[in-house]
Amino acid sequence: MNDEAALVSRCLRHEPDAMRELVQRFQNDVFAVAFRTLGHRQDAEDVCQDVFLRVFRSLRRWDPTRPLKPWILRIAVNCCRSNFRKRSRRPASHESLDNFAVTPPKDDSAELAQEIGRAVDLLRFDHRLVFNLYHAEGMPYDQIAEVVGRPIGTVKTWLHRARLEVFRRLIERGMLEDGTLLSHSLLKNSNVSNTE
Amino acid sequence: MSRTPNDCQRFLNVVQRCLDETATLHPSELAHTEVCLGCRQIWQAAQLVEIFRSVNQPPTLPDDFANRVVLRAIEGTSAQRGREKLWLMLRLASILAVFVAALQVLHWSVGDHVANAPPPPREPILPTESDPPSDPARSTWTEPGQTVLNTLRRAVDEVLSPTRDWDVGAIRNPTSSALNELDGAALRRSWDKLRSGAETGLEPIGRSTRRALSILTREFLPESARQPDS
Numbered sequence: 174m175n176d177e178a179a180l181v182s183r184c185l186r187h188e189p190d191a192m193r194e195l196v197q198r199f200q201n202d203v204f205a206v207a208f209r210t211l212g213h214r215q216d217a218e219d220v221c222q223d224v225f226l227r228v229f230r231s232l233r234r235w236d237p238t239r240p241l242k243p244w245i246l247r248i249a250v251n252c253c254r255s256n257f258r259k260r261s262r263r264p265a266s267h268e269s270l271d272n273f274a275v276t277p278p279k280d281d282s283a284e285l286a287q288e289i290g291r292a293v294d295l296l297r298f299d300h301r302l303v304f305n306l307y308h309a310e311g312m313p314y315d316q317i318a319e320v321v322g323r324p325i326g327t328v329k330t331w332l333h334r335a336r337l338e339v340f341r342r343l344i345e346r347g348m349l350e351d352g353t354l355l356s357h358s359l360l361k362n363s364n365v366s367n368t369e
Numbered sequence: 370m371s372r373t374p375n376d377c378q379r380f381l382n383v384v385q386r387c388l389d390e391t392a393t394l395h396p397s398e399l400a401h402t403e404v405c406l407g408c409r410q411i412w413q414a415a416q417l418v419e420i421f422r423s424v425n426q427p428p429t430l431p432d433d434f435a436n437r438v439v440l441r442a443i444e445g446t447s448a449q450r451g452r453e454k455l456w457l458m459l460r461l462a463s464i465l466a467v468f469v470a471a472l473q474v475l476h477w478s479v480g481d482h483v484a485n486a487p488p489p490p491r492e493p494i495l496p497t498e499s500d501p502p503s504d505p506a507r508s509t510w511t512e513p514g515q516t517v518l519n520t521l522r523r524a525v526d527e528v529l530s531p532t533r534d535w536d537v538g539a540i541r542n543p544t545s546s547a548l549n550e551l552d553g554a555a556l557r558r559s560w561d562k563l564r565s566g567a568e569t570g571l572e573p574i575g576r577s578t579r580r581a582l583s584i585l586t587r588e589f590l591p592e593s594a595r596q597p598d599s
Contacts (some may be wrong), residue, residue: 187446189439196435208427218430222438229442286424289417308388308421333385340414 178237185232196225199242202310203249209305210253211260212294220256224249246320250302257298292342293335300335303328376401380408384415 180198183191203224208217227248235244293301302321306312318325380401386392394412402409 187443189443192439192442193435196438200430200434204430205427209425214428217427218434221430221434222441225438226442226445229446285417285420289421290425293421308418309425311422329389336385336388336415336418339418340411343414343417344410 175237177241181232181235181237181241184229192229195228199245200225202242203245205310206246206249206305207253209293209309210250210298210302211256212290216256216260220249220252224252227252243316243319247322250320250322253302254298288343288346289339292339292346295342296335296338300331300338303331304335304339307332377405377408380405381411384411388415388418 180191180195184195200221204217204221207220207224208214211217211220224245228245231248235241293304296304299321303317306317306320307314312320314325314328318328321328323331380398383392383394383398387394399412402412
């Protein structure tokens with residue numbers, strides 16, 4: 174029995190230490206996905222808590238032959254999607270992006286972080302999700318496909334479209350060294366709305 | 370390096386592959402950005418996307434986060450166990466209730482069988498009106514039965530009230546003159562009352578019987594033998 178299977182079987186016996194260990198092992202990954210996808214600290218924390226409660230309820234359904242992290246992240250993605258649907262009735266807010274802990278500003282990286290964050294935040298949910306999983310979490314395509322429950326081809330398509338949209342928004346916002354604003358014809362087809 | 374739409378598309382594909390980490394940008398491909406401002410901007414934007422991770426770090430969770438989650442999970446588990454226990458008890462109670470009801474029905478049927486058996490020759494036990502039923506289950510059925518009986522009795526009294534003044538002898542020995550003396554309208558009224566009174570009095574029995582029959586049909590008859598509810 175591998176380490177994860179042993180931990181899960183202890184969790185299934187409701188051992189608090191094992192449960193705490195499981196949460197601590199994956200909480201940063203889950204919170205990062207939730208925070209980057211939802212862009213709101215409190216929502217992300219609530220979702221993160223819900224994710225682990227669901228994980229504990231569903232641990233019996235986990236396949237011990239597969240790694241635990243993608244399984245937990247898949248639950249996280251589903252929780253984020255539910256939360257996003259609930260929030261989509263409310264007007265969008267970008268003030269939450271100020272919650273980002275920006276690396277110490279050697280230059281104008283704080284502004285840069287905000288601008289990229291804004292551009293990403295305006296993507297539709299699925300595109301934002303794969304963009305964050307790839308560019309922020311550094312996950313490979315096959316793992317992203319497992320987490321979002323879609324084929325790799327779909328994930329690639331979403332990511333490429335998301336990039337084009339981010340490029341277009343960054344160019345429109347004048348975030349490039351070359352001050353000239355020019356929307357390339359190749360980016361004109363990448364206009365997608367921030368809806369599911 | 371030329372600047373045709375094909376070159377721009379090719380350059381964009383290379384940029385995507387670079388971000389996918391499946392290719393690196395060759396200096397000759399980069400030369401396209403010297404002649405195409407749009408592609409130069411795309412290349413700069415791509416470089417910004419590449420540093421996205423380093424400039425956007427999410428905040429950290431509170432230190433007691435894991436403890437809070439575990440506490441809630443354990444609370445949820447005990448609540449769930451409580452619900453499961455309650456559910457189990459309810460199921461057991463319903464099974465027990467069905468069992469007791471079955472026993473009671475059995476007891477009644479045996480009791481009826483004994484009551485219908487020929488009485489012993491020496492000590493015949495005849496029920497009198499003043500004797501209250503000893504069986505509590507029987508007393509449960511006596512009350513609605515008495516209600517039905519009272520309703521019928523009231524209806525019959527109402528029907529018979531206009532006929533009290535009639536000449537009984539004329540009815541027993543009918544002659545044309547005697548019958549003519551009877552009030553035809555009152556006769557019709559009495560008949561109508563008798564019919565409606567009987568219907569009213571028997572209605573509870575009829576409805577219950579229909580309902581009981583429909584339940585029996587649903588529960589015990591095979592699918593093919595059932596008739597649609599009317």
